[in-house]
Amino acid sequence: MANQTVTTAPRRSLPSMSVLGPIIALVLLVIMGALMNPNFLGAANITNVLARSAFIGIIAVGMTFVITAGGLDLSVGSMAAFVAALMILVMNAALPSLGVGVPVVLLGMLTALVAGLLAGLLNGFLITTVRIEAFIVTLGTMGIYRSLVTWLADGGTLSLNFDLRTFYRPVYFDGIFGIAWPIIVFALVVIIGEILMSKARFGRRCAATGSNEQVAHYSNVDVNRTRLLTYAMLGMLVGVATIMYVPRLGSASASTGVLWELEAIAAVIIGGTVLKGGFGRVWGTVIGVLILSLIDNILNLTDLVSPYLNGAIQGIIIILAVILQREAKAKG
Amino acid sequence: MTYMRTILTGAALAALGTAAMAQDETKVIGVSIPAATHGWAGGMNFHAQAAVERLEEVYPQLDFVLSTASDPAQQVNDIEDMLATRDISALVVLPFESEPLTAPVQAVSEAGAWVTVVDRGLAVEGIDDLYVAGDNPGFGRVAGEYMAEKMPDGGNIVVLRGIPTTIDNERVEGFQAAIEGSGIEIIGMEHGNWNRDESFNVMQDFLSRHEQIDAVWASDDDMAVGVLAAIDAAGRDDVQFVLGGAGMKEMVKRVMDGDAMIPADVTYPPSMIATAIEMTAVGMTSTTPVSGTFTIGSVLITPENAEQFYYPDSPF
Numbered sequence: 015m016a017n018q019t020v021t022t023a024p025r026r027s028l029p030s031m032s033v034l035g036p037i038i039a040l041v042l043l044v045i046m047g048a049l050m051n052p053n054f055l056g057a058a059n060i061t062n063v064l065a066r067s068a069f070i071g072i073i074a075v076g077m078t079f080v081i082t083a084g085g086l087d088l089s090v091g092s093m094a095a096f097v098a099a100l101m102i103l104v105m106n107a108a109l110p111s112l113g114v115g116v117p118v119v120l121l122g123m124l125t126a127l128v129a130g131l132l133a134g135l136l137n138g139f140l141i142t143t144v145r146i147e148a149f150i151v152t153l154g155t156m157g158i159y160r161s162l163v164t165w166l167a168d169g170g171t172l173s174l175n176f177d178l179r180t181f182y183r184p185v186y187f188d189g190i191f192g193i194a195w196p197i198i199v200f201a202l203v204v205i206i207g208e209i210l211m212s213k214a215r216f217g218r219r220c221a222a223t224g225s226n227e228q229v230a231h232y233s234n235v236d237v238n239r240t241r242l243l244t245y246a247m248l249g250m251l252v253g254v255a256t257i258m259y260v261p262r263l264g265s266a267s268a269s270t271g272v273l274w275e276l277e278a279i280a281a282v283i284i285g286g287t288v289l290k291g292g293f294g295r296v297w298g299t300v301i302g303v304l305i306l307s308l309i310d311n312i313l314n315l316t317d318l319v320s321p322y323l324n325g326a327i328q329g330i331i332i333i334l335a336v337i338l339q340r341e342a343k344a345k346g
Numbered sequence: 347m348t349y350m351r352t353i354l355t356g357a358a359l360a361a362l363g364t365a366a367m368a369q370d371e372t373k374v375i376g377v378s379i380p381a382a383t384h385g386w387a388g389g390m391n392f393h394a395q396a397a398v399e400r401l402e403e404v405y406p407q408l409d410f411v412l413s414t415a416s417d418p419a420q421q422v423n424d425i426e427d428m429l430a431t432r433d434i435s436a437l438v439v440l441p442f443e444s445e446p447l448t449a450p451v452q453a454v455s456e457a458g459a460w461v462t463v464v465d466r467g468l469a470v471e472g473i474d475d476l477y478v479a480g481d482n483p484g485f486g487r488v489a490g491e492y493m494a495e496k497m498p499d500g501g502n503i504v505v506l507r508g509i510p511t512t513i514d515n516e517r518v519e520g521f522q523a524a525i526e527g528s529g530i531e532i533i534g535m536e537h538g539n540w541n542r543d544e545s546f547n548v549m550q551d552f553l554s555r556h557e558q559i560d561a562v563w564a565s566d567d568d569m570a571v572g573v574l575a576a577i578d579a580a581g582r583d584d585v586q587f588v589l590g591g592a593g594m595k596e597m598v599k600r601v602m603d604g605d606a607m608i609p610a611d612v613t614y615p616p617s618m619i620a621t622a623i624e625m626t627a628v629g630m631t632s633t634t635p636v637s638g639t640f641t642i643g644s645v646l647i648t649p650e651n652a653e654q655f656y657y658p659d660s661p662f
């Protein structure tokens with residue numbers, strides 16, 4: 015049902031190139047990696063790649079909804095750094111009274127979720143109620159959060175108390191059944207996101223809003239509320255990503271999360287979501303995220319290409335993905 | 347005052363300073379530096395601020411304008427504003443990039459102001475009256491010599507490089523020259539871009555790729571933090587030590603405490619900006635000659651001398 019209302023792609027026995035393209039690219043990358051280095055498919059390497067993809071991945075799932083509803087958020091990288099900084103400050107401050115243990119960690123997690131949610135609501139409020147372009151609002155908040163982090167860290171680095179870090183560390187590095195926590199959380203976020211996008215009313219409302227605001231409005235979709243919810247959800251997911259990020263190095267600085275917003279947007283677009291809105295694919299976003307981090311991983315595992323060209327290769331893949339989308343649309 | 351240095355731009359500062367212009371005797375020294383977007387730059391901002399505060403008390407006849415820029419274009423604007431609205435007698439500049447800053451700084455010099463260039467040279471020679479810099483080839487050489495001495499039987503090492511720049515090239519060339527013939531082999535070299543997260547990822551991939559890594563030249567303390575976390579997480583015990591650089595206080599502390607993984611560090615002091623401001627102030631207020639080139643050597647920090655490089659108050 016959902017697909018019929020939002021996509022213009024023709025119904026055929028074979029899926030279109032916009033569906034197949036990213037999958038083929040991912041499969042090719044995996045084969046290439048396996049041929050180049052025997053350790054590529056080892057459990058340790060796969061765990062590393064998936065765990066480090068989790069931050070961008072969790073954020074990119076939220077970004078899929080924002081873009082599908084016709085919006086954009088450039089502030090997520092700075093927001094993640096700001097939330098991480100707040101979380102570290104709160105945890106360090108609460109340490110003397112609570113001591114090293116689960117309560118401090120829970121307090122930190124709550125801080126991250128609430129701060130992320132509020133930051134997302136602020137973006138959404140300025141965009142839907144004050145009616146400022148999403149691009150402008152989030153460009154503004156991007157600068158605000160980035161300088162707030164620099165200010166909070168006094169130009170240096172905020173570090174989590176060492177004992178607390180040792181206690182909190184397993185949240186990034188450990189897991190159950192040998193699967194690291196960031197991977198589990200990422201998978202859960204993807205499953206919930208996919209259900210919301212393709213099965214729930216919320217996903218249809220996002221697509222309708224992004225496809226044609228006027229039509230959506232006359233179809234009894236509360237356009238503003240839908241948009242606001244997508245930004246709030248993205249903000250909260252930034253909080254979730256930060257909860258996974260902080261235990262890794264236990265620190266936040268002005269260089270935390272730089273360019274995450276562009277990586278998240280790139281992953282969404284590579285995965286087949288339309289940048290202009292109206293059509294989104296959560297599972298496609300996952301493939302996009304994996305493609306981007308596999309390129310990095312493969313380039314580090316071989317000496318084949320100069321590392322200077324890493325960005326160029328990512329750029330080519332982003333452009334190719336959009337060309338494939340356009341061809342699929344033109345045929346419809 | 348602490349947050350003003352990061353938030354106020356040169357233009358805003360210039361607007362505040364009209365009162366100072368009324369006094370004929372006062373000389374204004376403009377200081378233009380990159381914003382505190384990573385650890386070393388954060389330390390540099392701290393030392394610049396501290397030097398300005400101290401010197402304003404010592405020399406009542408001097409006024410300082412400090413501006414921090416987050417990209418070369420903004421730095422050009424800052425400098426143009428300083429010249430146009432603050433009538434600066436001297437400029438202390440740490441160029442974001444050499445090429446784009448050359449012409450604007452040349453304009454300052456042609457307007458008759460004293461120019462002190464810090465750390466990164468300009469593209470045209472003869473513009474600066476005073477050049478204060480760290481020793482980049484020396485930074486690599488000292489690290490390489492230490493590695494060669496620490497590993498007399500040779501071994502396999504990996505290298506994390508900074509952001510692709512002339513600075514980084516000079517350091518790596520110095521390092522490679524110093525380990526030549528020592529039996530140490532560089533089995534992997536990638537850019538960690540002076541960033542913890544990226545270095546963590548690069549080190550994870552190095553550990554997947556190589557069975558045996560004897561030591562790491564992280565070439566920077568921020569990158570060393572990421573490298574150490576990756577080694578720790580992989581549970582590998584083949585890596586004997588990690589050599590960083592720049593003199594981050596946490597790393598100096600570890601050297602001081604005799605940590606076997608961080609046996610030493612190589613300085614590249616962010617406080618060189620303070621040296622430059624101080625020398626410029628002397629040049630403005632006395633007849634002491636200060637023009638020329640002042641190179642701040644890269645020193646090996648060991649447990650024996652670590653204490654004198656430890657600044658617990660600095661953010662870096």
